[in-house]
Amino acid sequence: MTDLPPDLPLVELDAVLMERVLANLLDNAAKYTPPDSTIRIRGLSSGDSMYLLVSDDGPGLPAGDPERLFESFTRGQKESSIAGVGLGLGLCRTIIAAHGGSISAKPRKPHGVTFEIRLPLRIPPAVDSDEVNA
Structure with missing residues (x-):
């Protein structure tokens, strides 16, 4: 499910x-x-930032500090049968930081998680009128 306003x-x-x-x-x-979970991508702008929120209604974050998820070789579930080495979220944080932004994880109520990406708004790039009409 996506919620991306046309004026983003x-x-x-x-x-x-x-x-x-x-x-x-x-x-x-x-x-x-779980397979029946809902995943939502939402965008919004506020002040000098644009936000992209990726949320789910799954089981939520593991116990402990959510910031640890962004450390290299850290996984949400220890001894999990789910493939991965724990580099993904650390890489995400590095990429977002290189863009001057931030990423964080927050629990949702009653369950689930929201990853919030904040990117700075700068002077928008020029859009050629031919590109808009394409």
Whole structure:
């Protein structure tokens, strides 16, 4: 499910790297939530920032500090049968930081998790009128 308003501002970013971030967050949501879970991508802008929120209604965050999830070689479930080495969220944080932004994980009520990506708004890139009409 997506909720991306039509007036969401353009942000300057490396599309390939941002695709990697989103792919990792969506892959984690698919791996760590039951098959009937809802995954939602939402965008909004506030002040000098654009926010992208990736949420699910799965089991939520593991006990402890959510910031630990962003450390290299840290996984949410110890001794899990789910494939991975724990580099994904650390890489996401590095990519977002390189764009001048931040990423955090917050529990949802009654269960689930929201990953919040904040990216700074700068002067939007010029859009050629031919591109808009394409």
